[in-house]
Structure formats: structure tokens, C-alpha cells
Amino acid sequence: MRIKKNDLVLITKGKDRGKQGTVQQTINSKRKVVVEGVGMVKRHMKAQGMRAAEIIEKEMSMPIENVRLICTHCQAATRVRVETLGDGSRARVCKKCQEVIE
């Protein structure tokens, strides 16, 4: 996965296209991400025991193809490539400005 938790991403598809948000969760097995404040859906919770019925708002996960990482250096929504550094660690590199994205 080229998107990680706490990355700032731009939504490129769907009704929230153009919005930006921080990745709250990545679901590797499904190649999906949950972005804070994006793709909100209302869930109606039934009353259970002492708890009253309520409506909660929750972010829906979206396919990773629908988001693009925003580079921390050039601030552009970009594509990244993954490079192996000299010490063997893997780093994401912005294709626009060639900087390593933490």
C-alpha cells in the first residue's frame, strides 16, 4: 500500500471528489482507506437495553484508487514510487519533486 495512516490525501473520484482529508485507517486486504470527514454516512443505531436509539455519523471506506497522496514537499496531489534506500529501508518518493515522503 502506498498510502499510510495519517497521510494527507486528495479524493479524486466519487461525490467527495476534490476534498482533502487525513487517512484514519488503511485496510490492506481490501485495498481501501478511511479518510477523516470524507464519505460520511449516517447509521441508525437501535436502542439496546438502557441505551437510547441514536444516529451516528461514520466515515465509509473507499477504494485506494480514489485517493491521491498529497506530497508534503510540493503540496501537489501526486503519484509516488517506492524506492529501496541504501540502508535497505523502503521509501516513497514523489514523482513530481523527487523528494522522499515520510
Ligand SMILES: [Zn+2]
Ligand atoms: Zn512532491
